[in-house]
Amino acid sequence: MSNFESPSPASSSLSAAQLPAVCILGLGLIGGSMMRDLRAHNVECFGWNRSSATVEEATKEGFDASTDLQATLERAEASRALIVIGTPMTVVGTMLDAINEHAPSCGITDVVSVKAAVAAEVSARGMEERFVGAHPMAGSAQAGWSATLEGLFDGAPWVITYDLAAAADAAGKPVPERWIEVFSQVANLGAALGSQLIPALSDHHDASVARISHMPHLAAYAIAAAGEAGGPLAISLAAGSFRDCTRVAAAAPDMVMSWCENNTEPVLAALDDVIERLTAARTQLATEGTAMYLAKTGQIARVRYEARPAHRPIFRLRVGEGDWINQLELAESVGGQVDVF
Amino acid sequence: MSNFESPSPASSSLSAAQLPAVCILGLGLIGGSMMRDLRAHNVECFGWNRSSATVEEATKEGFDASTDLQATLERAEASRALIVIGTPMTVVGTMLDAINEHAPSCGITDVVSVKAAVAAEVSARGMEERFVGAHPMAGSAQAGWSATLEGLFDGAPWVITYDLAAAADAAGKPVPERWIEVFSQVANLGAALGSQLIPALSDHHDASVARISHMPHLAAYAIAAAGEAGGPLAISLAAGSFRDCTRVAAAAPDMVMSWCENNTEPVLAALDDVIERLTAARTQLATEGTAMYLAKTGQIARVRYEARPAHRPIFRLRVGEGDWINQLELAESVGGQVDVF
Numbered sequence: 001m002s003n004f005e006s007p008s009p010a011s012s013s014l015s016a017a018q019l020p021a022v023c024i025l026g027l028g029l030i031g032g033s034m035m036r037d038l039r040a041h042n043v044e045c046f047g048w049n050r051s052s053a054t055v056e057e058a059t060k061e062g063f064d065a066s067t068d069l070q071a072t073l074e075r076a077e078a079s080r081a082l083i084v085i086g087t088p089m090t091v092v093g094t095m096l097d098a099i100n101e102h103a104p105s106c107g108i109t110d111v112v113s114v115k116a117a118v119a120a121e122v123s124a125r126g127m128e129e130r131f132v133g134a135h136p137m138a139g140s141a142q143a144g145w146s147a148t149l150e151g152l153f154d155g156a157p158w159v160i161t162y163d164l165a166a167a168a169d170a171a172g173k174p175v176p177e178r179w180i181e182v183f184s185q186v187a188n189l190g191a192a193l194g195s196q197l198i199p200a201l202s203d204h205h206d207a208s209v210a211r212i213s214h215m216p217h218l219a220a221y222a223i224a225a226a227g228e229a230g231g232p233l234a235i236s237l238a239a240g241s242f243r244d245c246t247r248v249a250a251a252a253p254d255m256v257m258s259w260c261e262n263n264t265e266p267v268l269a270a271l272d273d274v275i276e277r278l279t280a281a282r283t284q285l286a287t288e289g290t291a292m293y294l295a296k297t298g299q300i301a302r303v304r305y306e307a308r309p310a311h312r313p314i315f316r317l318r319v320g321e322g323d324w325i326n327q328l329e330l331a332e333s334v335g336g337q338v339d340v341f
Numbered sequence: 342m343s344n345f346e347s348p349s350p351a352s353s354s355l356s357a358a359q360l361p362a363v364c365i366l367g368l369g370l371i372g373g374s375m376m377r378d379l380r381a382h383n384v385e386c387f388g389w390n391r392s393s394a395t396v397e398e399a400t401k402e403g404f405d406a407s408t409d410l411q412a413t414l415e416r417a418e419a420s421r422a423l424i425v426i427g428t429p430m431t432v433v434g435t436m437l438d439a440i441n442e443h444a445p446s447c448g449i450t451d452v453v454s455v456k457a458a459v460a461a462e463v464s465a466r467g468m469e470e471r472f473v474g475a476h477p478m479a480g481s482a483q484a485g486w487s488a489t490l491e492g493l494f495d496g497a498p499w500v501i502t503y504d505l506a507a508a509a510d511a512a513g514k515p516v517p518e519r520w521i522e523v524f525s526q527v528a529n530l531g532a533a534l535g536s537q538l539i540p541a542l543s544d545h546h547d548a549s550v551a552r553i554s555h556m557p558h559l560a561a562y563a564i565a566a567a568g569e570a571g572g573p574l575a576i577s578l579a580a581g582s583f584r585d586c587t588r589v590a591a592a593a594p595d596m597v598m599s600w601c602e603n604n605t606e607p608v609l610a611a612l613d614d615v616i617e618r619l620t621a622a623r624t625q626l627a628t629e630g631t632a633m634y635l636a637k638t639g640q641i642a643r644v645r646y647e648a649r650p651a652h653r654p655i656f657r658l659r660v661g662e663g664d665w666i667n668q669l670e671l672a673e674s675v676g677g678q679v680d681v682f
Contacts, residue, residue, distance in 0.1 A: 157580075209578060212571060213579075213580065215564070219560055221618075221636055221638065222639060223556070224640075227553045227556075227646070229552070231549075233539075233674075233676045234549035234553050235645075235646055237554075238646065239498075239553070240589070246557075246643050247586075249642065253640055260626060261626075270571075271623045275619050278615065281562075281612065285602075289602055299565075302588075302590035304569060333573065334573045335572075
């Protein structure tokens with residue numbers, strides 16, 4: 001196949017050398033871990049956090065952190081930094097407003113777990129040409145500066161969105177140079193941190209994570225609650241199937257709801273799909289005495305999942321050149337990754 | 342608490358010494374493994390299997406096995422053996438008919454994964470006074486003589502039913518001596534194999550396993566199928582939650598259906614519970630923008646499950662003496678185990 005090649009390590013030193021300064025808004029698990037990695041790569045990096053406690057902790061470790069958002073953004077503007085929004089979804093709009101006011105030239109990315117809601121905030125402010133969304137899929141159980149780790153993103157999926165380019169391409173229009181520049185910066189950031197870049201349109205990303213993460217978390221909650229409703233004997237007899245099916249039900253409701261509440265339509269669609277399959281099984285069991293259709297469908301799905309390739313197909317991408325947007329679309333269509341040159 | 346004591350190892354050598362000869366019908370994973378353990382404990386043990394290949398394999402290893410059901414049962418009758426029905430549910434009725442004809446005095450137990458369906462076959466033939474059901478909860482992924490293992494039951498739950506005793510006690514009638522004798526034999530068998538005896542009424546057992554095993558398997562099938570319906574991008578982004586929630590979806594549909602098809606009402610009730618919880622979450626998410634009620638309920642259930650005691654409470658039981666039936670009921674009510682004296 002000419003479209004992709006065998007896996008190879010990401011050329012992270014090259015990518016780091018090509019990075020501008022990076023300004024991180026929000027120094028939690030993701031933003032803080034990113035700061036650690038960038039310092040290790042000798043990339044200029046500074047950040048803002050609302051909480052002075054976090055800023056003190058980071059400063060004590062020699063990191064360049066501040067509680068002054070305006071000053072941080074003015075510095076980003078002066079150094080033409082790439083701005084990473086590492087805050088919860090609830091304050092993304094506030095961050096974008098501040099960026100508009102104090103850092104009007106900087107490229108912007110984000111690390112929020114949902115992508116369409118962020119893109120909508122960006123579009124509402126007409127900031128699409130300097131925004132490329134991202135979702136580094138690493139570490140979710142712990143939070144805060146104390147949980148930050150160097151190397152957190154190494155080998156992890158790093159979804160990168162390309163909505164503007166796909167829309168321009170579909171309309172037969174050129175992709176703005178400014179956007180291509182930001183795309184390169186965000187791709188290089190992910191590659192520098194050792195992540196696997198997976199291109200996806202925001203809507204497709206959200207529909208996917210609804211089905212393989214948000215809905216399974218909700219299902220795990222339901223299985224756990226229905227199991228416990230069986231009483232002490234049921235829990236005493238619980239073995240591997242209950243243990244594994246409900247493992248993620250231990251996840252913090254606030255975290256899972258921060259995903260679901262900002263991804264309602266895709267989560268509703270995924271929930272409806274599961275409810276329909278269970279209801280059909282219920283009907284078949286009640287009327288025919290078996291639920292074999294669901295069992296066979298589900299087993300095939302799981303076995304296909306287990307049999308997926310150990311490595312994602314890799315597409316080589318020369319950003320801004322030739323049919324590069326088609327390469328992004330092809331990579332997305334197979335869940336592949338891109339190596340950026 | 343005077344009703345139970347700290348965990349202690351089962352007194353298995355004592356139990357083995359008290360065992361009669363054991364006749365096993367069906368030498369698959371459970372029946373065959375039981376035969377290995379009993380030989381290791383120097384308990385007289387012989388068995389029957391429909392397939393001559395299995396009998397040849399067992400015989401080659403020096404086990405006492407036959408394809409002649411009538412001869413095997415006549416031998417059981419002559420030695421007043423305890424008969425273990427180790428066949429699939431589908432032929433339990435046939436086995437009971439043969440036992441009625443050729444081994445009319447022997448005590449009977451079974452190792453089928455559902456208990457009410459077996460009890461119904463027993464009742465239909467008026468054989469309740471010499472029957473005590475069991476469900477050794479060990480090893481389910483592999484099948485056949487080649488999968489048999491010595492020590493398979495060591496430390497595993499061994500559900501033992503006591504329907505007749507509970508009914509007699511509730512009616513203020515004495516429990517038949519013959520039944521008490523069979524209960525002792527079955528309890529000693531489980532204890533000799535190192536299992537943890539958990540008393541349960543057949544209906545309660547079935548409702549419990551529907552909630553902590555059968556329904557979770559069906560839910561895993563549905564989550565796997567709905568995940569795969571998200572396409573290659575979704576599967577490419579699948580991480581821990583999808584992997585763990587769908588692990589048991591790899592289970593053979595025939596095995597899972599052998600449970601569900603013989604436990605339809607409890608499985609329907611458990612399915613309805615999960616469907617209702619997911620549907621309520623769907624409604625809350627669609628109307629209020631959150632599914633927090635399910636999330637909080639499910640997290641609490643999982644955390645309670647994780648916080649359950651490392652060891653089940655143990656009730657000391659002198660079979661046939663004093664308030665022993667109440668002890669069985671108390672043990673069941675907390676999912677506890679009994680040590681039999």
